[in-house]
Amino acid sequence: MRRKRRITLWGLLLLLVVGGGLASQSTSAAAATTTADRRVLIVYDAINPTVSGQKKLAAVQRLLASLNVKTQTERLSDYQAGQLTTRRYQGVVTLNNWEQGRLHNAAFVRDRNRFTGRQLHIGSGLSAQEAHRLGATRQRVYHQQFVLHDGGNWQLLPFSTDLTLLNGLSRHTQTFGTLRTQGAGLAPHAYGVVHGKSAYLPYLTADGFSLTVASRTLAALFGQSRTNRPLLTITGVTPYTNLARLRRLGQRLYQAGIPFAVSTTSVADNTTFRAFKRFAQTLSELETENGVIFLQAPVVGATNRQSGQLLEQLMVGQLNQLGQRQVLPVGISAPAYWNQDRAFRRHGLQRATNVLLLPNPATTTFAKQDNLGTTFTQTWYGLPLRSLQTVENGHHAPGDLSWAVPTALTVPMPDSAKGLTATLKQVTGLTTRWYDPSQQLTSRLTSASATFRYDHGSYFLNGREIDVGNSTVALPRFNPRRKNHVALKGYFQVQGWILWIFFTIVLVILVIFIILGRRIYRRMFFQNSKRR
Structure with a gap:
């Protein structure tokens, strides 16, 4: 009897160990899959066509897709409190297209400050908390025309009315490109900045030299260092x-x-x-x-x-x-x-x-x-x-x-x-x-x-x-049948199910009445037979 109990206990213990190992492996695989599938949340304040806001938004979406990063795009006014968590997202991009609009969402700012994933801010409106994460201080400059330098290349940029630049960058900060003015009144400043899990771009264009430097900034933020040929x-x-x-x-x-x-x-x-x-x-x-x-x-x-x-x-x-x-x-x-x-x-x-x-x-x-x-x-x-x-x-x-x-x-x-x-x-x-x-x-x-x-x-x-040019190609024919959409198709389908259930219930009730009636009739027949 004791031997059987020992065998049973050892069997249960073995099942627990194997089951725990499989559960651990499945949990690890699920966690890895979840990490790979988490999206980057893009939050923009407004489209603002006067500054090509739609092109900027599409540029961010395309850049992240090219970096093999899935995205979800949300308007600032549609953001819900508690939405931004590391369980759901691996990063967040704040795209500010309309500084004059002064659009604000307190829930988003609060959640972004608590968020521990990757963060990228593009455009104006950089907060003090974001600058602190970048290990820098803010400096706003007005009415300047910059030249973007990177390596041996440079390009004259359009005139800017308002730009926020960063000062006091630490030696652990990665910088991409340098902004210089044509005069001598302003010291050079970095264009793209990456510090830990935070990054900043003072502006973004959908094409041109700035786009190539911005793409390197995003690649560094997401830990990608490969080089490509166009x-x-x-x-x-x-x-x-x-x-x-x-x-x-x-x-x-x-x-x-x-x-x-x-x-x-x-x-x-x-x-x-x-x-x-x-x-x-x-x-x-x-x-x-x-x-x-x-x-x-x-x-x-x-x-x-x-x-x-x-x-x-x-x-x-x-x-x-x-x-x-x-x-x-x-x-x-x-x-x-x-x-x-x-x-x-x-x-x-x-x-x-x-x-x-x-x-x-x-x-x-x-x-x-x-x-x-x-x-x-x-x-x-x-x-x-x-x-x-x-x-x-x-x-x-x-x-x-x-x-x-x-x-x-x-x-x-x-x-x-x-x-x-x-x-x-x-x-x-x-x-x-x-x-x-x-x-x-x-x-x-x-x-x-x-x-x-x-x-x-x-x-x-x-x-x-x-062998292109020398081969004979034959493909199976594909003739898709077009399905006509019937507006009341769903209505008649539901009505048919209701009628089917109704007649089924009626049939069951009739069968019950037949069985009960037969029993009553037989009982009455036997009683009459005994009286005779």
């Missing part, structure tokens, strides 16, 4: 582009040894016309000249309940039509706001591992806006090359710049022979070491019936390597 990207290509000029551009870049990408729109209908065949053939030729293709997302004019389904059909149709003609895109390009929309992410961006986020158009139309920016295997920040033309270093503008995030230097498709000559002169004259997809890129893109894969210069379709 990817030359031709934008604005459509099926209606002058194809001879596009072929000429690709040939000249190939002859100059410059790898490149093309961001192009496409169509899913009328693909049997000769014009589309010539368009696809031109793109296929660019692929053989060390060029890669990004399929650009369609322009959104209006949305409704079926927008996600229609986008799915459109994207799949475009991909399949291109794939059948040996055009295998390596990723999706889209405006930045697409990453803030649940429908556009699910049916558009998330089918690709490589995504190029471009500046937003003047008008943005959402389908299911949720302001929850996600990440991809590689997210490119689209930066216009022309915004770097005023950078001076004695050589060529982007030649000696440091790229902290994957950056696509975009050049619009030339619309004339003169524009083609100017573009080629500008690009070939740069000393930049360009990103080479054939040496560095792996990507995967899926549609309903096909999977495109690119691996260091080799193309694969549904797992089979494709």
Whole structure:
């Protein structure tokens, strides 16, 4: 008896140890997953178009996506007390676009002061508590024009009416770029500042030299130190582009040894016309000249309940039509706001591992806006090359710049022979070491019936390597059935369930009455039989 008890006790002890170990491992894995998945909360006071507030907000969202950091964007007035905690967020960004508005949320300031995660303040309104975390003191300057210096590069900045700079930085503080005035009345000050888990940028622009320095500041704050090469990207290509000029551009870049990408729109209908065949053939030729293709997302004019389904059909149709003609895109390009929309992410961006986020158009139309920016295997920040033309270093503008995030230097498709000559002169004259997809890129893109894969210069379709220009491509047909939306569909469905339950109850009651009636009848029958 004692032996059985001992065996039982040892068995229970063993189960507790094993169960505890498994629970510990699962808890550790869950904690690691939670840490990796925690977002950065972006809180902005106002859009304020007079200072390009929307562009600044989109720039922060794109920079963090390029750093592989998920985000959640919140207006200051919508912030709820107790929302900012280290359990939910790994960091917070305060973006101040409207100092004159004096917008304030006491709950946010209180929670931010208690928050122990990473903090970044951009723009005016830096509090004394934030400056203390940066190990510095504040100095406000008015009506100055600064020159931003970084390494051997410098750029003259627009005139600023009000700027908050930092003094008394400790030797443990990381600084990025230096702001100097043209006169001798003000000492040089740091532009980007990182001290521990806190960082500060006195201003932010969505492009230009300042953006490259700001990106290095954000990368340092989030503990990323890798360097990247920029990817030359031709934008604005459509099926209606002058194809001879596009072929000429690709040939000249190939002859100059410059790898490149093309961001192009496409169509899913009328693909049997000769014009589309010539368009696809031109793109296929660019692929053989060390060029890669990004399929650009369609322009959104209006949305409704079926927008996600229609986008799915459109994207799949475009991909399949291109794939059948040996055009295998390596990723999706889209405006930045697409990453803030649940429908556009699910049916558009998330089918690709490589995504190029471009500046937003003047008008943005959402389908299911949720302001929850996600990440991809590689997210490119689209930066216009022309915004770097005023950078001076004695050589060529982007030649000696440091790229902290994957950056696509975009050049619009030339619309004339003169524009083609100017573009080629500008690009070939740069000393930049360009990103080479054939040496560095792996990507995967899926549609309903096909999977495109690119691996260091080799193309694969549904797992089979494709020799672009010499292979015959056959894709399974995909014919999505459009589901018609019926306004009263839910009403009739609920009504049907109610009727079904009602008749079931009635049937049960009838069966009970039948059974009871049968028993009563039999009892009466037996009683009458005994009387006789």
